[in-house]
Amino acid sequence: MTHPELVIRKAVWKGEEVDLLVADGKILDVIPSSDTMYEGAEVVAAKGLLLMPSMTDVHTHLREPGFEYKEDIASGLKAAVHGGFSNIMCMANTDPVNDNAVVTDEMLRKAKAAYPEGGPRLFPIGALTKGLEGKELAPMHEMAEAGCAAFSNDGLPVKNSELFRRAMEYGSDTGKPIIDHCEDPYLAPAVGVNEGEVSSVLGLAGQPDVAEAAQVARDLLMAEYLDMHIHLAHISCRKSVDLIAWAKKRGVKVTAETCPHYLLLTEDALNGYSSDTKVNPPLRTADDVDALLAGIKDGTIDMFATDHAPHAAHEKEVEFMHAPCGISGLDSALSLTWSLVASGKITFDDFIRMWTTAPCETFDLPLNSFKKGDPADFFLFDPSEEWVLDATTMHSKGKNTPFRGQTLKGRVISHFLSGKKIV
Structure with missing residues (x-):
């Protein structure tokens, strides 16, 4: 197996705790979570976060x-x-x-x-x-x-x-x-x-x-x-x-x-x-x-x-x-x-x-279904985090939304595209 460059450890995918292995910007594997060490790989702790x-x-x-x-x-x-x-x-x-x-x-x-x-x-x-x-x-x-x-x-x-x-x-x-x-x-x-x-x-x-x-x-x-x-x-x-x-x-x-x-x-x-x-x-x-x-x-x-x-x-x-x-x-x-x-x-x-x-x-756009070879486009999601939608939390220039001022639940913690952390 190709050696992983990135390991997302103990994330939750479809109700199971897993490790996500990434190499060359693509999905290498999704396996049951373990404490296996991968020499040279970046390891991201994701305990309790959903893998999406x-x-x-x-x-x-x-x-x-x-x-x-x-x-x-x-x-x-x-x-x-x-x-x-x-x-x-x-x-x-x-x-x-x-x-x-x-x-x-x-x-x-x-x-x-x-x-x-x-x-x-x-x-x-x-x-x-x-x-x-x-x-x-x-x-x-x-x-x-x-x-x-x-x-x-x-x-x-x-x-x-x-x-x-x-x-x-x-x-x-x-x-x-x-x-x-x-x-x-x-x-x-x-x-x-x-x-x-x-x-x-x-x-x-x-x-x-x-x-x-x-x-x-x-x-x-x-x-x-x-x-x-x-x-x-x-x-x-x-x-x-x-x-x-x-x-x-x-x-x-x-x-x-x-x-x-x-x-x-x-x-x-x-x-x-x-x-x-x-x-x-x-x-x-x-x-x-x-x-x-x-x-x-x-x-x-x-x-x-x-x-x-x-x-x-x-x-x-x-x-x-x-x-x-x-x-x-x-x-x-x-x-x-x-x-x-x-x-x-x-x-x-x-x-x-x-x-x-x-x-x-x-x-016909790039799709990550967490199969080997898929683009490593994924994010870690905290479904319990509460946040207020307002001008300070919106990144769009447009603040026109009927949900403005409401407390929402669930937020992106980190986002990876082609295996690189963007957020």
Whole structure:
């Protein structure tokens, strides 16, 4: 056996105390814990800490280029690595839009500059159409060759179904998935409020759940007709879950994500008009939360994503109707979703699948499943440590989150990427 260079001693993996052996930046072995000495190896004492594979976030907004006052690639990656993430996929709604290889190259250069010795990996998501305008397809082959991991029109879904069909066909030729933000562009787009009892009481214009579900249905039918894969972003309601389950039973090639805030909050959080609760798609009802949790358990929902959307304080500190949609999520996602494990709403295996296995397999990203030869991307996690989410504990520039000020439980103690300690 190759001699280990790093030994993580007495960590807990799936309920068992183990030693993790690492060499050449890769997993060498995971063995029952012992007091075996390995000459020349660095030994890290991890008694009582959970050993966790690094997570992957398939949906973030890092804002650079163009909106560095909200977030930049360096600050976003810093928040990511402290939050337990090794792979980050970022959307194309930058300025200029990431609709060509020049922008893609620059984003990757900035990521390398932030961590020249190796750090969290950035995988840009290329624009589906030029300028995200929904009129002309972007040069997807060019962007795929430059390093884009997928393509999406982000928060401006393509209205023209014929153009969207051609985008799926063209995208399929690149071997990269198409991601769609499912929102009927004519049914109160991006208002950030669910249409229902709460919107009526607050006197706010709302968006019905059918606005999401109608676009989900279109995409599923298109994917079935073309026999091509479609990935559906930030699913928020029961109608969408039911449609995706129906499609999967028919053999449609579909994967879907949801976000922590859709599992831990409902539309009731909008009482008080806090703009930090304004997100697109909007927070839904308790029944929608139940459907999403059931969808995680039965595999209808494949993965988590943060939809990390940082904004500057002055943008959110305005009247609700004028505030932009979005929640800053990279700092808190691990603790928030771990609370679902702690409360028994999802299992540990669900957690690993949703944050690690499914995202990496779907988008062909580096995956650590603790098998020999896997990248040594992992973190030590203290599930009992309590900490307050506030401006002093968040690494993202964006502090816009409805969980700000809350005491969260569970925190990254140290994070290793390719066997090197980053945090």
